[in-house]
Amino acid sequence: MLSCLTLAVMHDGDEVHTIEGIGLPGNLDAMQRAFVDNDGFKCGYCTPGQVASAKAVVEEIRANIPSQVTGDLTATIAFTEAEIRERMSGNICRCGAYANILAAITEVAEQQT
Numbered sequence: 001m002l003s004c005l006t007l008a009v010m011h012d013g014d015e016v017h018t019i020e021g022i023g024l025p026g027n028l029d030a031m032q033r034a035f036v037d038n039d040g041f042k043c044g045y046c047t048p049g050q051v052a053s054a055k056a057v058v059e060e061i062r063a064n065i066p067s068q069v070t071g072d073l074t075a076t077i078a079f080t081e082a083e084i085r086e087r088m089s090g091n092i093c094r095c096g097a098y099a100n101i102l103a104a105i106t107e108v109a110e111q112q113t
């Protein structure tokens with residue numbers, strides 16, 4: 001869920017994950033490392049949300065949760081460009097780093113399969 005589309009009061013008692021809980025400067029999470037290695041950001045303004053969403057996208061696809069672009073609902077969902085782009089579509093990057101963000105997510109998905 002995008003934090004800008006929900007109220008904190010709606011999640012009293014829920015488990016909430018934010019970028020502060022993902023990796024440390026000296027010990028980056030695999031997704032953060034992939035963003036660095038693939039130049040997945042420029043100004044960095046959108047990066048915390050992109051990384052948090054990217055991690056959720058990998059978990060969603062791995063859990064075989066369909067998206068708007070999933071064709072066969074009975075088959076195992078693949079880490080395709082269309083699936084990743086659709087699931088990341090709510091994250092806007094004014095610097096236009098989308099191609100490199102896609103590369104970072106694909107790299108992590110391929111490493112963890």
Ligand code: FES
Pocket residue numbers: 040041042043044045046047092093094095096097
């Ligand atoms: S890196 Fe600048 S807005 Fe995404």
